[in-house]
Amino acid sequence: MIRAYRATDIDRILEIWFAASLQAHHFIAPEFWQSQLENMRHLYLPAAETYLYEQDSEIVGFCSLYENNLAAIFVIPEKQGQGIGKQLLTHARSCRESLTLTVYQANEASYQFYLSQGFKVIGEQVDEHTGCPEYLMYG
Structure with missing residues (x-):
């Protein structure tokens, strides 16, 4: 089941x-992701429109x-490959x-996932936070 995000x-x-x-x-070093937790909590998630995927009353995925x-x-890694990402994307x-x-x-797996869902590469850039190259996609 997909539902809207709640602050709780x-x-x-x-x-x-x-x-x-x-x-x-x-x-990317795990320390980078750790350093971004508070930004996710206080900046990114509050600014976004977020939807959750619940399975057996447990949140197992989300999109923003x-x-x-x-x-x-x-x-969540143990639930990947079961179609949850496709449902969230839909x-x-x-x-x-x-x-x-x-x-x-x-991130070859995610890149291939987006290609399989009809997204096309429209550009390349470097992520300002990590310095890693990324694709800009449209679909």
Whole structure:
């Protein structure tokens, strides 16, 4: 079930974001993700439109939209590969006419996921926070 985010969900969302970030972004030091927890809590999540995926009354994934940008889509690692990300992406697309997103070039699994969902690369850039190259995608 997908539902809107509530402020009481913040700790679970941060757990998912941190665990999935460590797994997907092995090329970035874990300390970076740790350093971003408070920004996620106080800046990024409050500014975004966020939806959660619940399975058996447990939050197992989420997506966040900021304007027409898919700012985040994360599924707890042990639940990945079960179609939850696709359902979250479908929901995000139902909220906007089109979406842009960025994905690290070294995050091959996520890059392939977005390609499989019809996104196209429209540019390349370097993430200002990590210095890692990323693709800008549209779909």
